[in-house]
Amino acid sequence: MSDSARVPWEYSPAPESLKVSIESEHGIFIDGDFAPARSARTFPTINPATEETLSLIADAGAEDVDRAVSAARKAFKRWSRTAPLERGKYLFRIARRIQERARELAVLETIDCGKPIRESRDTDLPLVSQHFFHHAGWCDKLRYAIPGNSDPAPLGVCAQVIPWNFPLLMAAWKIAPALACGNTVVLKPAETTSLTALRLAEILREVELPPGVVNIITGAGETGRALVEHGDVDKVAFTGSTSVGKRIAAACAGTGKRLTLELGGKSPNIIFADAAIDQAVEGIVSGIFFNQGEVCCAGSRVLVEESVLAEVIEKLKRRMHQLRLGDPLDKNTDVGAINSATQLQTIRQYLDIGTAEGCKRFDTNCELPTRGFWCRPTLFTGVQPAATIAREEIFGPVACVMSFRTTDEAIERANNSNYGLSAGVWTDKGARAYEVAKRLKAGVVWCNTFNEFDAASPFGGYKESGFGREGGRAGLAAYVR
Numbered sequence: 001m002s003d004s005a006r007v008p009w010e011y012s013p014a015p016e017s018l019k020v021s022i023e024s025e026h027g028i029f030i031d032g033d034f035a036p037a038r039s040a041r042t043f044p045t046i047n048p049a050t051e052e053t054l055s056l057i058a059d060a061g062a063e064d065v066d067r068a069v070s071a072a073r074k075a076f077k078r079w080s081r082t083a084p085l086e087r088g089k090y091l092f093r094i095a096r097r098i099q100e101r102a103r104e105l106a107v108l109e110t111i112d113c114g115k116p117i118r119e120s121r122d123t124d125l126p127l128v129s130q131h132f133f134h135h136a137g138w139c140d141k142l143r144y145a146i147p148g149n150s151d152p153a154p155l156g157v158c159a160q161v162i163p164w165n166f167p168l169l170m171a172a173w174k175i176a177p178a179l180a181c182g183n184t185v186v187l188k189p190a191e192t193t194s195l196t197a198l199r200l201a202e203i204l205r206e207v208e209l210p211p212g213v214v215n216i217i218t219g220a221g222e223t224g225r226a227l228v229e230h231g232d233v234d235k236v237a238f239t240g241s242t243s244v245g246k247r248i249a250a251a252c253a254g255t256g257k258r259l260t261l262e263l264g265g266k267s268p269n270i271i272f273a274d275a276a277i278d279q280a281v282e283g284i285v286s287g288i289f290f291n292q293g294e295v296c297c298a299g300s301r302v303l304v305e306e307s308v309l310a311e312v313i314e315k316l317k318r319r320m321h322q323l324r325l326g327d328p329l330d331k332n333t334d335v336g337a338i339n340s341a342t343q344l345q346t347i348r349q350y351l352d353i354g355t356a357e358g359c360k361r362f363d364t365n366c367e368l369p370t371r372g373f374w375c376r377p378t379l380f381t382g383v384q385p386a387a388t389i390a391r392e393e394i395f396g397p398v399a400c401v402m403s404f405r406t407t408d409e410a411i412e413r414a415n416n417s418n419y420g421l422s423a424g425v426w427t428d429k430g431a432r433a434y435e436v437a438k439r440l441k442a443g444v445v446w447c448n449t450f451n452e453f454d455a456a457s458p459f460g461g462y463k464e465s466g467f468g469r470e471g472g473r474a475g476l477a478a479y480v481r
Contacts, residue, residue, distance in 0.1 A: 034198075
């Protein structure tokens, strides 16, 4: 749609002064152009902080998926033969244009997703452009990226399904390596957060990326299923829940499709007595309350050495009282809105379960807005490893504190999970940090920090957290034969 069809969205009083225009309706992006879905269906996307409808989004059906995959297949013939240096130039232009429109994209992400503007602006958007810059540099160096593969060939058409917690960042994680390796893409963003993916499509047109190289279709679970099960797809990359990941793995079994799954987590954050406690407390806060805890690698299981347990809990409660919950567009907000009413209901169910199972619950005393989807930062103490809230992914601002006495016990409790995505280790002893990291069954281990990411570093998990890696050279290997 033209810019004239857009209505400026305003949230008053809003500390962020930029007015972002949002079209009243959004079509799907196929073969370099926007068009209504042939299904003729739409669904609303809403602002989780106000419950106001932002736009109507096209709900793509099987015919629309077919058109998108066909466009990607046609474009693959040309894109796969495009000189690597030329592919790199396109990725570089995308990265630069994202930087130029970063403020607009950050505001749009915050409005659609509910996360604080500080996180969208200072964390997400720099990483989005970084992934395109990073992969632009690899385009003509792929033979050096993958040991033993002197002439790597692209896979073909890649179906990519991304979640709602980091919409634009997850799009960059998947699109950038796929294009760098010479593949074409059909991307399906989450139904609750489609706006920044569609705004990215505008950027792809601005940089004159050849039509069909990236196609973006919107919709809910049925749209994603039709895409994943399409017979002309060569590669599936999915980030989301473990339950859906298992169904995707079953659907791809025996088809010859390459598959990357980045699924749920119940990550341990281990605090030893010799750690810098104040720094560790900040790490706990970052690990579980960043993005309202809606992070697959959130440090939701806090394991604290018994001798400092009382001190850590006291300082953590004090720090939690300092967290500001409210308007996501306020640069001083620490905790924004939960992404949807459905997710908020799930979190509340786990809060009730934790209390019913005898865990001691501590909530901050912050006031909740009267509209929108909100959850106070919450801490459970006295949690046993068998407790439901210690085993299952909550995906909200809820931390579970447990204690340990020895290093072996800490590692045993940390590994006592169906998940294996990430972990954190806080200690003043470097030897201990490395020893514990080696024994943890987690794809990513942070030492004296948490939730730090870089495009050159691979990310992924084990067990029910999925398989395959995204980022770094390992992420490139997932997109070549």
